[in-house]
Amino acid sequence: MSEMARMKFYCDDKRCIECFACSVACAEAHELPVGISRRKVVTLFDGVEGKEISTSIACMHCTDAPCEQVCPVDCFYIREDGIVLHDKDKCIGCGYCLYACPFGAPQFPRDGAFGHKGSMDKCTMCAGGPLETNSKEERELYGQNRIAEGKVPMCAAVCSTNALLVGDAEMVSDIYRNRVASRGKNA
Amino acid sequence: MANTWGYGAMTNHFGDIVGHSKAIFVIGANSAVANPIGFKHMLQAKDRNNAKLIVVDPVYTRSAAKADHYLRIRSGTDIALIYGILHVIFKNGWEDKQFIEQRTYGIEDVKKEAEKWTPEVASDVTGIPAEQIVQIATLLAKTKPATVVWALGITQHSVGSSNTRILPILQLVLGNMGKKGGGCNIIRGHDNVQGSTDMCNLADSLPGYYGLADGSWKHFAKGWGVDFEWIQKRFFEPKWMNAKGFSLAKWYQGVLQEEKTYSSSPIRALWIQGTGITSMSQTLKVKEALDKLDLLVIAEPFVNEAAVITDKKDDVYILPACTQFETEGSVTATNRSAQWRSKVIEPLYESKSDEQIMFEFAKKFGFYDEFVRGMMMGVKEGKIQQVKKDFVWPDDASDEIARIIKTIGLDGWTAKRLRKHQENWHMFDPITLEGKGPMKGEYYGLPWPCWNENHGGSPILYDVDTSVKEGGMGFRNRFGLEHNGVSQMADDKVTVKGSLVQGGYPEITKDNIEKVLGITLSDAEKALIGANWKVDYSGIIEKKCMEKGVAPYGNARARAIVWEFPDPVPMHREPIHSPRTDLVAKYPTYEDQKNNFRVEVKYKSEQQKQDWVKDFPTMIVSMRVVNLSGAGMLERTSKYLSHITPEMFANIHPDLALSYGIRDGEDMWLHAPHGTKIKVKAHHNVSVTPDRICLPYNFAGVFQGVDLSANYPEGTKPYTIGESSNIITNYGFDIITQISEYNAGLCRVEKA
Ligand code: SF4
Ligand code: SF4
Numbered sequence: 001m002s003e004m005a006r007m008k009f010y011c012d013d014k015r016c017i018e019c020f021a022c023s024v025a026c027a028e029a030h031e032l033p034v035g036i037s038r039r040k041v042v043t044l045f046d047g048v049e050g051k052e053i054s055t056s057i058a059c060m061h062c063t064d065a066p067c068e069q070v071c072p073v074d075c076f077y078i079r080e081d082g083i084v085l086h087d088k089d090k091c092i093g094c095g096y097c098l099y100a101c102p103f104g105a106p107q108f109p110r111d112g113a114f115g116h117k118g119s120m121d122k123c124t125m126c127a128g129g130p131l132e133t134n135s136k137e138e139r140e141l142y143g144q145n146r147i148a149e150g151k152v153p154m155c156a157a158v159c160s161t162n163a164l165l166v167g168d169a170e171m172v173s174d175i176y177r178n179r180v181a182s183r184g185k186n187a
Numbered sequence: 188m189a190n191t192w193g194y195g196a197m198t199n200h201f202g203d204i205v206g207h208s209k210a211i212f213v214i215g216a217n218s219a220v221a222n223p224i225g226f227k228h229m230l231q232a233k234d235r236n237n238a239k240l241i242v243v244d245p246v247y248t249r250s251a252a253k254a255d256h257y258l259r260i261r262s263g264t265d266i267a268l269i270y271g272i273l274h275v276i277f278k279n280g281w282e283d284k285q286f287i288e289q290r291t292y293g294i295e296d297v298k299k300e301a302e303k304w305t306p307e308v309a310s311d312v313t314g315i316p317a318e319q320i321v322q323i324a325t326l327l328a329k330t331k332p333a334t335v336v337w338a339l340g341i342t343q344h345s346v347g348s349s350n351t352r353i354l355p356i357l358q359l360v361l362g363n364m365g366k367k368g369g370g371c372n373i374i375r376g377h378d379n380v381q382g383s384t385d386m387c388n389l390a391d392s393l394p395g396y397y398g399l400a401d402g403s404w405k406h407f408a409k410g411w412g413v414d415f416e417w418i419q420k421r422f423f424e425p426k427w428m429n430a431k432g433f434s435l436a437k438w439y440q441g442v443l444q445e446e447k448t449y450s451s452s453p454i455r456a457l458w459i460q461g462t463g464i465t466s467m468s469q470t471l472k473v474k475e476a477l478d479k480l481d482l483l484v485i486a487e488p489f490v491n492e493a494a495v496i497t498d499k500k501d502d503v504y505i506l507p508a509c510t511q512f513e514t515e516g517s518v519t520a521t522n523r524s525a526q527w528r529s530k531v532i533e534p535l536y537e538s539k540s541d542e543q544i545m546f547e548f549a550k551k552f553g554f555y556d557e558f559v560r561g562m563m564m565g566v567k568e569g570k571i572q573q574v575k576k577d578f579v580w581p582d583d584a585s586d587e588i589a590r591i592i593k594t595i596g597l598d599g600w601t602a603k604r605l606r607k608h609q610e611n612w613h614m615f616d617p618i619t620l621e622g623k624g625p626m627k628g629e630y631y632g633l634p635w636p637c638w639n640e641n642h643g644g645s646p647i648l649y650d651v652d653t654s655v656k657e658g659g660m661g662f663r664n665r666f667g668l669e670h671n672g673v674s675q676m677a678d679d680k681v682t683v684k685g686s687l688v689q690g691g692y693p694e695i696t697k698d699n700i701e702k703v704l705g706i707t708l709s710d711a712e713k714a715l716i717g718a719n720w721k722v723d724y725s726g727i728i729e730k731k732c733m734e735k736g737v738a739p740y741g742n743a744r745a746r747a748i749v750w751e752f753p754d755p756v757p758m759h760r761e762p763i764h765s766p767r768t769d770l771v772a773k774y775p776t777y778e779d780q781k782n783n784f785r786v787e788v789k790y791k792s793e794q795q796k797q798d799w800v801k802d803f804p805t806m807i808v809s810m811r812v813v814n815l816s817g818a819g820m821l822e823r824t825s826k827y828l829s830h831i832t833p834e835m836f837a838n839i840h841p842d843l844a845l846s847y848g849i850r851d852g853e854d855m856w857l858h859a860p861h862g863t864k865i866k867v868k869a870h871h872n873v874s875v876t877p878d879r880i881c882l883p884y885n886f887a888g889v890f891q892g893v894d895l896s897a898n899y900p901e902g903t904k905p906y907t908i909g910e911s912s913n914i915i916t917n918y919g920f921d922i923i924t925q926i927s928e929y930n931a932g933l934c935r936v937e938k939a
Contacts, residue, residue, distance in 0.1 A: 017223060020813060024827045046873075047838070049257060054249070160226075161226065161227040
């Protein structure tokens, strides 16, 4: 990865079939409580001929992340590679980020059972959090740190149709561009 | 399928669809939900080949959402649709005349039947607009190669065995068989279904589709190192050896005997290992039969719902079987290729592997030695004999299979080779399956037939442009040498690439080998050789065939007429419970069947008992949800998977639901013609039209409105339970295979 790498997700809605593999694998990998979806699969126009469309949504790790800008306690930080993370020890659970986020990515616990995972939880692109990398504490609070192990985020690794792409923005757009360019070209 | 050209399995493979298909005709399959990874290949074909995806389904599925053309068909009218398409093809002269002339038999009869099926007639029966039928026929005729894909939506009908013939016929007429990007790609619904089918875990055949004739039993007796008479003595009378047993679909009549049965005794004990009981139809009958049994034994990793739906209190045993992760061995993928799997962990707690359970069972019953001897056999000096005193699991089991199963060419599937493929899977091309480097000359997983230990497998069946050595072959000679005076051999012009025998030839036997191959056998060879290629342990037939580039099973014609079936050419017949009473008169079902799988089966008497649609006006279509498989007993124990579908539901069109005053999310009753009912949540959804509802079959644990939670052994209740849709699956069974008519039926909706 070059110094300029910016990690991005992209979900190709011509491919996504609402199989839920990405969101279930995410929940399993990070041992999330049921009902907390770091990654959500949605289908629009369900059953409407010619219109139905499915896609998978999580934190998009925005370049000028609105969540970071509105957070009153400054708990967000953006890594060099563009991954947007937050410090759960600082987070006060006010919910401002949810208002600011265009994708509904921040998740809030519904009951006490979630308390130990902090006030707000969201997709980390499998990059853990501010605690010591791959420590027990990091794992408990933020889930696996697959990026530190050189692995692809769980969701994209299991995507059954290769709809969900992740990686350096340039690589993602290259893959997608090739796919679109060959579409209908008999290539 | 098997009755058309020899084998009933996927002819091509997923990589081939990506690589070569220009059109993909999917009927009776919702792969986006049932086989997401398989479906990826169709999406890739769309992206890479500009392949046109056509989806035919009674409901607008997730697969349909990705299609270029969606045809909304009425359940149970697939034959009418295909005849409509064939009508257009024949009328325009778009059939592949050379292919038909040289490699098929009986297409003339199909053509005659197709004449009746103008697009308008087909449209009236199927509900698909006539113009769309013409459009799709044109597309298929002009877009080559096209592949046809199907699954259980085709087989699970009273006319299932005609459905599975009309689609191969379509491909024969189009000349798409034995071609890259063509073929009939039947997709298996679960892991290793192809493997269990190949091993014939069925009531009507020995492993490898050998059937139940004495000759087949003798072949196995030899391979297992036991006396034929010893096996025979284990039956009540010798004749039961050759009689089909009860089928999974109607075994309960063996207990209940409400319909006439033909067996040596009623069924008194039931052993369940590896099948979800609520995935069978007529669940109330199943329950009543379970209640009446003397003994019920269940060997499963999760509590089988058989133990939950029954009221039986005593003599019910649940044995903990371990999962696939705690065992080792080979499984077979949908495209006939093998895959070796390693054990990940030792069996947890006191659970045991399936084979351990069977070994213990055999010991108790006193036939352990005979049970395992097959694994200690080998072929030495051309003769099958015991070659060692002990066995290694699972390698010796795999080798035993390879040694015995010649019908589908498992000869080359030794444990050693399968392990090598597992270790080197990165050396294979995912599109062509061809091996590279040290694996050159082999296709991934050695798709059968894999004729010997040096053969690389056959990725595409019936491809005459490839040599037998590299996986090519003609159609199998399975139905005799001639019919009505017409030779069943392929035309003289159809010479399999590299074959030294010109044109068609019969399956190879001891009697014809010298003549067909033009060779002379030595006396020693004559003494060793088996009666035919299927039972020849000496391997001489296979060896001589390979030397001549000949497939041991022959090079014959595919047949469009199956003369031993009630419908020699497939005929449209209305489902047993049809919404179109007018069409029932015109296209009635079969006469009642006296004895199939030891029990009588109602057809006409049930179909015409009353005007069903009057009281049961809504069609039922079954569906799967992506997070659950089969009866769902495994997945419903996962909290994340359960969360996706937390309750049993039915998709119902808002217009239909609201006409009964049922709001979105409210409960409703669904009543079946045979007097059963289930209570489910109404999901307003426009993927269904107002004439039909659609419901998943993956739930159990609630029975006709009664919650059975208390029946689960402590700590085993899954996260979600619900009504099993099969409680209301209508009566109806295929005339040949006896599979239930899951996919066509009627019900009455009622506000709960
Ligand atoms: S939480 Fe929302 S706003 Fe913040 S980076 Fe993720 S997608 Fe952007
Ligand atoms: S795994 Fe892929 S196809 Fe399945 S829901 Fe997620 S993004 Fe869509």
